[in-house]
Amino acid sequence: MRLGKKIRILVADDHYIVRIGLVSLVNTAGDIEVVAEAADGSQAIELYEKHQPDLVLMDLRMTVKTGIEATIEIRRKHPKARVLVLSAFDGDADIRKAFEAGAQGYVLKSSTGEKLIPAIRAVAAGERWIPREVAHRLSSRNSYETLTTRELEVLNQIAKGLANKQIASHLGISEYTVKDHLKSILAKLRVADRTEAVSVSAQRGIIQL
Amino acid sequence: MRLGKKIRILVADDHYIVRIGLVSLVNTAGDIEVVAEAADGSQAIELYEKHQPDLVLMDLRMTVKTGIEATIEIRRKHPKARVLVLSAFDGDADIRKAFEAGAQGYVLKSSTGEKLIPAIRAVAAGERWIPREVAHRLSSRNSYETLTTRELEVLNQIAKGLANKQIASHLGISEYTVKDHLKSILAKLRVADRTEAVSVSAQRGIIQL
DNA sequence: TCCGACATCCCTCTTTGGAGGGGGGGATTC
DNA sequence: GAATCCCCCCCTCCAAAGAGGGATGTCGGA
CATH class of the missing domain: 3.40.50.2300 (Response regulator)
Structure with a gap:
């Protein structure tokens, strides 16, 4: 060199x-x-x-x-x-x-x-x-768990302030399914609710605000 | 010079x-x-x-x-x-x-x-x-409305994923009051819910995540 | 002094969120 | 072909969130 x-x-x-x-x-x-x-x-x-x-x-x-x-x-x-x-x-x-x-x-x-x-x-x-x-x-962060693409879609819409029902119609799926995705998002990120999910995932670079 | x-x-x-x-x-x-x-x-x-x-x-x-x-x-x-x-x-x-x-x-x-x-x-x-x-x-952002110090305190706790009840006990005030502050936060930021309040205020530099 | 902004408390009502169950179908991997 | 993961749907139940009222006290500026 x-x-x-x-x-x-x-x-x-x-x-x-x-x-x-x-x-x-x-x-x-x-x-x-x-x-x-x-x-x-x-x-x-x-x-x-x-x-x-x-x-x-x-x-x-x-x-x-x-x-x-x-x-x-x-x-x-x-x-x-x-x-x-x-x-x-x-x-x-x-x-x-x-x-x-x-x-x-x-x-x-x-x-x-x-x-x-x-x-x-x-x-x-x-x-x-x-x-x-x-x-x-x-x-x-060894116990890091990756969000699936669908979960990321849901998370991004949550960050926009959309309700589960709205997300459901945007994605063309049932509100039940949105709730299911949200459940696994909360579990994977180990957070209490959708709001903390947004701040934690923004901090970690999972989503961009 | x-x-x-x-x-x-x-x-x-x-x-x-x-x-x-x-x-x-x-x-x-x-x-x-x-x-x-x-x-x-x-x-x-x-x-x-x-x-x-x-x-x-x-x-x-x-x-x-x-x-x-x-x-x-x-x-x-x-x-x-x-x-x-x-x-x-x-x-x-x-x-x-x-x-x-x-x-x-x-x-x-x-x-x-x-x-x-x-x-x-x-x-x-x-x-x-x-x-x-x-x-x-x-x-x-001419119609920009400043959050009061109390509202900022509430907003910061919301960003942590705390529920109104928890915020109330942390601040030593009634849950009713927390809800009131939240109402005016939502109105001032013109957002739909607490989650959007967090992402919008983070974007605008009102809070740091 | 009155007004407006702030902070506080209270109540009701409806909608939403989230926990905790139950499934099914498709794809991949072992 | 069993196991695993993803995506999807469904139901119940309770707690929480948020809208919409009303109310009190303080404090500082017009």
Whole structure:
């Protein structure tokens, strides 16, 4: 890495300040260079195609397309693509979704440069990179239970303030069934009622408000 | 500003990357320098005391103490302190609270350097700085109704999944009263039920989940 | 001083939520 | 082919939520 070609990275983050920060941080490293900057998920996909970088530094919560969606699409078209997620959020669902989408690493925005640069080098070299605090989020929640797609649909409608009856007619199913899904949502998230279900799942990154 | 003393600023943000970004952005300006960096609200207060900068660039959502709390405390001790809030969130409540806390400006993290540098110069010079998109958040929600402190207490407990009865005993009031507060919360936020109240108020920055 | 906002308490009534049961059918996996 | 998971439907029952009234006291501003 020291000599010869630099690691070419694409930075995707909707915050201008963050992109500047990454560029200047990476410049101090010497063996890494930012070849393109994307301000949302769609741009990230576009610019990946164009520049074929060695690695994408990907934020998760972006407009137009999320980092998860962008990661999935990039990885689908380019199975060798390397994605290092750089997120402000440490919800277990966010982390899990990132790896499921095909990311090889997950770093928190609060982490310092001494932690970020090695992560970039490692993931660019094909390794996985999961810092202790990130791994902890996953393991501590060992009894984590995944919501089914139907349960997620119901949960999202609940977050909008819809009543079971309304959800039922929206989904074209019986109110009994909505209640059944809700029951299992409450059980899986281990919460008391629909309201706590919404706040807990928002905290953990299961739903976006 | 061009000649002589530089504008001395304190940067407060819990994301290392953002702090780097701000430092390097500001360096390109020439007439501004970062004299200290804080990673949370308490540090911001501490470092303000120590360096007495011309301006604080303050993030809102930080650990230990929020940017709002830090701003209030700094302004209380130093009424001449100038604070420019730099936030990722554009919820009307966040914006409102920032100005109530004594900030003179509010810039979004997605805004580019050409917008941020003038904001820093303006606020440091004693002017107010409210970009169009920020002002719009406030005015579009013209029929915005403020929740009272009691209503906020109730709302926060609702977000935890507590039932009216439990909230009543926690606050030492009657369940009837809790229901009354809830009624006015629902009316003010114009939502259908407690669950939507939680998601809407979280979106708008009225409560933190 | 009167008014309005806030906080408190009270009552009734209807709807909704959620717990706790009972099923059935389809798909996948072992 | 048994087991498991998902999705779906149904029923009862009680507690909780929320709408719609009425009422009291305080406090600060017009």
